[in-house]
Amino acid sequence: YAMPLYRQESLFTQSGIELSRTTMARWVIQVSEKFAPLYAALKAHLLEQVVIQADETPLNVLKEDKQCYMWLYCSGADSPEAALPNVKNIALYDYQN
Structure with missing residues (x-):
């Protein structure tokens, strides 16, 4: 499910888990960078x-x-x-x- 990072941060806090939205945002950016070659390959195939x-x-x-x-x-x-x-x-x- 798509859930904004500020809501995820709030849910983690309610569960006693300290996890900032800054950390989660960094993870999202890092994962998207890792998947960039896959995205490019899928886009090239899509355009065919x-x-x-x-x-x-x-x-x-x-x-x-x-x-x-x-x-x-x-x-x-x-x-x-x-x-x-x-x-x-x-x-x-x-x-x-």
């Missing part, structure tokens, strides 16, 4: 597909004076019986500010 779907969702971000967006790019089908069974099922998110 015959069908790509995209959707943008506007986001409200604190201390930002312009509109930010979360983009979802996907291809493929949800079941083997789909019209395009040879298209790989890939979904990638991209935050744009």
